[in-house]
Amino acid sequence: MTVIPPSIASRRAVVAFAAACVILAILPPVVELSAYAHNLMTLGFLMVAGALAWNWMGGFVGQISFGHAAMFGLGGFVAGRLMLGLHLPAPVCWLGGAIVAGIFALGAHPMLRLRGPYFSIATIGAGEASRLVFTYWERFTGGASGLSLPLDRDLKYQLYWWALAFAALVAAGSVVIRRSSLGLKLLAIKADADAAADVGISATFYQDLIFALSGAVVGLSGGLYASYVSYIEPSDMFGFDRSISFVLMAVIGGIGTSLGPVLGAAVFVLVRTYLVASYPDLYLGIYGVLLIFIILFEPRGLTGVLQRVLRRIRPASGAAPP
Amino acid sequence: MTRLSTRGLTKRFGGLCALDGVELDLDEREILGVIGPNGAGKTTLFSLIAGSIRPTSGDIFLDGERVTGLPAHRRVGAGIVRTHQIVRLFGNLTVLENVVVAAMHARGGATGSARDRAAEVLAFVGLTGRDGHYPGTLTLAGRKRLELARALATGPRVVLLDEVVAGVNPAEALAFAALIRRIRDERGISVILTEHVMPAVMSLSDRVIVLDRGKLIALGTPREVAANPRVITAYLGTAAEEAAP
Numbered sequence: 001m002t003v004i005p006p007s008i009a010s011r012r013a014v015v016a017f018a019a020a021c022v023i024l025a026i027l028p029p030v031v032e033l034s035a036y037a038h039n040l041m042t043l044g045f046l047m048v049a050g051a052l053a054w055n056w057m058g059g060f061v062g063q064i065s066f067g068h069a070a071m072f073g074l075g076g077f078v079a080g081r082l083m084l085g086l087h088l089p090a091p092v093c094w095l096g097g098a099i100v101a102g103i104f105a106l107g108a109h110p111m112l113r114l115r116g117p118y119f120s121i122a123t124i125g126a127g128e129a130s131r132l133v134f135t136y137w138e139r140f141t142g143g144a145s146g147l148s149l150p151l152d153r154d155l156k157y158q159l160y161w162w163a164l165a166f167a168a169l170v171a172a173g174s175v176v177i178r179r180s181s182l183g184l185k186l187l188a189i190k191a192d193a194d195a196a197a198d199v200g201i202s203a204t205f206y207q208d209l210i211f212a213l214s215g216a217v218v219g220l221s222g223g224l225y226a227s228y229v230s231y232i233e234p235s236d237m238f239g240f241d242r243s244i245s246f247v248l249m250a251v252i253g254g255i256g257t258s259l260g261p262v263l264g265a266a267v268f269v270l271v272r273t274y275l276v277a278s279y280p281d282l283y284l285g286i287y288g289v290l291l292i293f294i295i296l297f298e299p300r301g302l303t304g305v306l307q308r309v310l311r312r313i314r315p316a317s318g319a320a321p322p
Numbered sequence: 323m324t325r326l327s328t329r330g331l332t333k334r335f336g337g338l339c340a341l342d343g344v345e346l347d348l349d350e351r352e353i354l355g356v357i358g359p360n361g362a363g364k365t366t367l368f369s370l371i372a373g374s375i376r377p378t379s380g381d382i383f384l385d386g387e388r389v390t391g392l393p394a395h396r397r398v399g400a401g402i403v404r405t406h407q408i409v410r411l412f413g414n415l416t417v418l419e420n421v422v423v424a425a426m427h428a429r430g431g432a433t434g435s436a437r438d439r440a441a442e443v444l445a446f447v448g449l450t451g452r453d454g455h456y457p458g459t460l461t462l463a464g465r466k467r468l469e470l471a472r473a474l475a476t477g478p479r480v481v482l483l484d485e486v487v488a489g490v491n492p493a494e495a496l497a498f499a500a501l502i503r504r505i506r507d508e509r510g511i512s513v514i515l516t517e518h519v520m521p522a523v524m525s526l527s528d529r530v531i532v533l534d535r536g537k538l539i540a541l542g543t544p545r546e547v548a549a550n551p552r553v554i555t556a557y558l559g560t561a562a563e564e565a566a567p
Binding site for chain 2: 181184198199200201202203
């Protein structure tokens with residue numbers, strides 16, 4: 001059940017959220033973050049935004065996509081091409097990438113007639129197909145050798161705040177969607193698309209809308225990522241493990257909630273960095289095992305664990321209906 | 323005045339003709355019962371009128387306007403809404419949210435917020451004080467009331483009730499019958515219902531149509547239909563058929 005516990009839904013949560021954003025925003029000058037921490041956090045914010053946007057489709061509508069890397073990659077490469085070819089200001093390039101990624105996501109329309117595992121399998125195919133197409137489309141992506149973007153140290157430093165603001169906006173958007181009439185319709189579609197049609201909700205329209213929005217936001221995070229790493233190549237940007245990472249972050253944190261993907265992305269980025277450094281060959285396997293354990297023992301992920309802990313600490317607040 | 327009519331409504335599933343040239347007229351403020359043996363095409367008729375499936379041929383008119391081509395979600399906007407034989411609720415939404423989400427798409431002219439309209443409809447079907455509960459915690463009768471409330475919240479002109487009394491106890495069945503009459507009398511909605519429980523259909527319906535193997539074989543008041551020899555044959559078979567090897 002997608003019950004947001006009162007502790008998260010309440011006004012106190014808004015205050016906590018704003019406070020967290022402010023603290024994160026003043027962190028780099030105050031404590032002089034190391035380059036390593038700066039790097040980790042910037043990438044973390046981008047992953048938070050991506051995981052939240054993935055969750056609009058996977059968590060709210062209940063359509064699990066294993067192909068979101070296509071939009072991430074496209075957003076990155078379009079932004080990169082705009083920078084290299086037209087020398088537009090970076091934010092304009094990012095936005096351009098997001099728009100193209102959103103339109104590209106609309107191409108999923110025929111697949112959205114499928115539901116559940118059938119849809120997921122189709123997205124694997126579509127994601128891999130786009131990876132191959134963009135790898136061989138050398139004039140656009142530079143092929144296997146990728147694209148080098150202009151290195152801008154100031155921008156790279158500032159991207160910390162761009163990424164933070166972006167993640168905060170997407171998180172706020174996530175809560176607004178979930179608590180609005182749109183969110184209610186999405187949950188109805190998730191529960192039973194045919195019954196939703198019986199009360200006048202077009203599952204087709206809302207799935208298209210959310211997939212496009214989700215794709216645009218993931219594309220935007222791809223664009224910011226491209227600027228940040230300043231070197232992008234198709235096998236990384238469009239890679240299957242990138243698609244999987246969106247799924248993992250949402251599932252680890254708690255699918256269908258707004259807090260879940262934030263927690264999930266934070267944990268994912270930290271653990272991934274450690275695992276890639278220590279066990280480069282095993283890290284995807286370890287995530288697979290982790291995923292199985294989460295689905296078996298706590299399908300609501302870290303959010304579920306957190307709710308249990310909160311309920312134990314303050315039994316009264318947990319029992320109140322939302 | 324005629325509210326809903328079908329002309330030559332036919333649906334084939336491959337070689338099987340589930341519905342064959344059915345013509346019916348539903349009046350304003352009328353309760354029309356649809357009966358027939360299993361496999362007669364009752365649910366197919368419902369799905370066609372609600373727009374869940376498309377007819378092979380034939381047309382459906384609502385207040386004289388052709389709605390045959392409209393998909394299910396647009397038909398709700400036109401004023402046709404259905405409930406299901408096996409209740410289909412949104413299990414991840416609360417009782418109130420289930421109705422609110424339907425009220426959001428209420429037809430034009432509806433006043434007040436979706437939440438107010440949902441509360442009104444919930445009170446109408448006798449499901450108050452359960453707003454924050456989840457449908458899974460309701461009894462079968464409660465879930466059926468909720469599905470009915472959800473249908474009414476869309477502001478329909480025609481409600482299709484598929485086996486709404488089936489599976490509930492006799493006392494609740496009586497309450498449902500009273501509720502269905504109130505839908506007609508207080509809200510001015512036309513009702514088409516199918517039912518296996520014969521006394522319920524016969525006492526509720528203004529008129530009854532009988533389907534057998536996809537064909538409309540009888541139409542009339544409950545009394546007329548019950549006395550119709552073709553209907554008796556359809557339900558009980560003939561002596562010759564029974565004796566056949």
